[in-house]
Amino acid sequence: MSFTVKSISVIYSSINQNNTFTNGDFLSGQVILDVAKETQMQSLSITIKGKADVQWSEHYGKTTVVYSDKEKFYSMERFFVREDKSHGNDNELVKDPSGQPYRSVVAPGRHVYPFVFQLPQQNYPPSFKGSAGKIVYTLKTKLCRSVRVSSKAKAEFHYVPKPEPQNPELLAPQYGARDKQMKLFTSGSVAMNIKTEKTGYYLDEGLKVLAEIQNNSSRAIKPKYCLYEKHSFFARSKRRIHTHDILKEEGEPIEQKTNKNITKVLTIPPSLSASIFNCRIIKVEYRLRVCLDVPYASDPEIKFPVVLLPPQTSSGAKGPSNSDFGIWNQQAGGSAYPNAPPMAPGQFGTPANYGPSPGQFGASGNYGPSPGQFGNSGPPGQYAAPGYAGPLSQFAPPGYPGPPAQLHPPVSNSQQSDPSALPPYQDYQLYPHIPDETKKS
Structure with missing residues (x-):
């Protein structure tokens, strides 16, 4: 600097x-610029x-x-100041609360751009x-000056x-016998019949396992x-x-020549990440393994896929119903400027492979695994087929009244704890690359 x-x-x-955002939420903030003397800006943007x-x-x-890859879900840049208007259009400019363009020359002091x-x-x-690997969502500001x-x-x-x-596939019970x-x-001999009530669970929910065990x-x-x-x-x-x-638990011993029905409830830690199936380069799965500890013999086991869903939270920043992606001006007190220009149609350009193919993740198109999906991870390109409907082109009306009153003070990148930090994953078992047809699911 x-x-x-x-x-x-x-x-x-x-x-x-929880300091989380979800689909359709309104994210309000400010770019804060502090300069020591009069400064000429070529551009000031927020992305x-x-x-x-x-x-x-x-x-x-x-x-x-070194193996690496990237996948971009969306990106949009807006300018508070831009001297070179040969690229882009006026709809990309964010105006001040009075409806006027921001000045490219700023006086010494602190300047706020909401x-x-x-x-x-x-989804x-x-x-x-x-x-x-990681999946991150960011706000980034950039100040450009001549020869600087x-x-x-x-x-x-x-x-x-x-x-x-x-999703019907997430509500379906699972059965296994061994x-x-x-x-x-x-x-x-020993035998077990295992049942779970469903496949999908919220992060703060209990996973009930019903077991019928015969110890002969x-x-x-x-x-x-x-x-x-x-x-x-x-x-x-x-x-x-x-x-x-993630967690291991044991049941009570079952004596020889005994049959027993057992119900076990496993508490899913709320700090886990939700299951991820709609990313081309990262996949997060969970499995439940139930086995019988047999002395002096290999242990028979049964595995079930478990889909973890985000906890149900109520967002506090909802505006008018809108299926697309927009930006508006906001004054530094939290009220919205109603006459802000809408975003330009076709902002995102050519649509990419953002969405899963129809039916790939169940009827809802989001989280439900397709039949047989858990048995074979498949090639990398399997998880994001061209299901995206097209470029985003419609935006909320200019009369949007602004998000509701802030429930918490602004969060700064220098003051907040990392909002996307998840529990560390230590003690991983690292496997070398094995062809998919030889790797167990």
């Missing part, structure tokens, strides 16, 4: 206690962006190969940070998509339960997998 520009920052206002990126390295003898974005109504992957290095600042915000609990004949040090062996056995996560990262036709046990 040069001596002329003392500081530049971007802050936003929290709308709930909202959502993207995913992965990167890891693999060693082959003395050779190290803004309001509306997040798109489409995008939630904020996520893993060992080899650009001054930049950014702040991350935590995005969680709306859950789709009515039996095993004992050999060598143990005689007889010569030794006591013990049921064990494990909920674990599986992170898959894709780049250049390669896949890297990290698995991690």
Whole structure:
């Protein structure tokens, strides 16, 4: 930062206690510029962006190969000041509360540039940070001056998509059965029938497991339960997998020649990330493993896919019903300027592969896994087919009354705790690359 520009920052206002945003929410904030003397600006902009990126390295003898890839969900830039108008149009300019353009020359002191974005109504992957990749949503401001290095600042915000609990595939119960004949040090047999009430669960919900266990062996056995996560990262036709046990619990021993019905409820930690199936380069899955601990023998086990949905939260920044993506001016007191110009049609240009293919994630098109999806991870390009409906072109009317009163003070990138921080994932088991047809699901 040069001596002329003392500081530049971007802050936003929290709308709930969790400091999260979801589809269609209005995100209001301010760009704050502090200059030591009169300054001529070529441009001052604010950009909202959502993207995913992965990167890891693999060693082959003395050779190290770096694998990386990126996926952009959306990006939109608006200008408070822009001297060069040869590119773009006037609708990209954010005006001051009186409806006039901001001046390109600013006097010494502190200057505040308010803004309001509306997040798109489409379901995008939630904020996520893993060992080899991340999904982040950011606000970034940039100040450009002649023959000077650009001054930049950014702040991350935590995005969680709306859950789709009515998806029939998520409400369907799951069944599994397994039996095993004992050999060598143990005689007889054991069998188990396992049932779960459904497939999809909220992050703060209990997972009920119903088990019918028959112990016809010569030794006591013990049921064990494990909920674990599986992170898959894709780049250049390669896949890297990290698995991690989230919780482990054991049941009471079942004596020999005994049949027993058991009900076990596992509490899902609310700090976990929701399942991610609609990102091309990052996939987050969860599985439930139930096994019988048989002494001196291999343990029979059953696995079920578990889809974790974001917790139900009520957002506090809702405006008029709108299926697209807009920005308006906002005064520094929290009230909105009603005469702000709408955004330009076709802002996003050529549509990309933003959405899943029809039916890929169930009837709702978001979270439900397709039949057989959990049995084979498939190639990297499987998870985002061209289901996006087209460029975003309609925006909320200029009479938008502004978001409701702020529930919390503005959050700064220098003052807030990282809003997208998730619990660290240590003790990962790192597997080398194995062709998909030989890797267990």
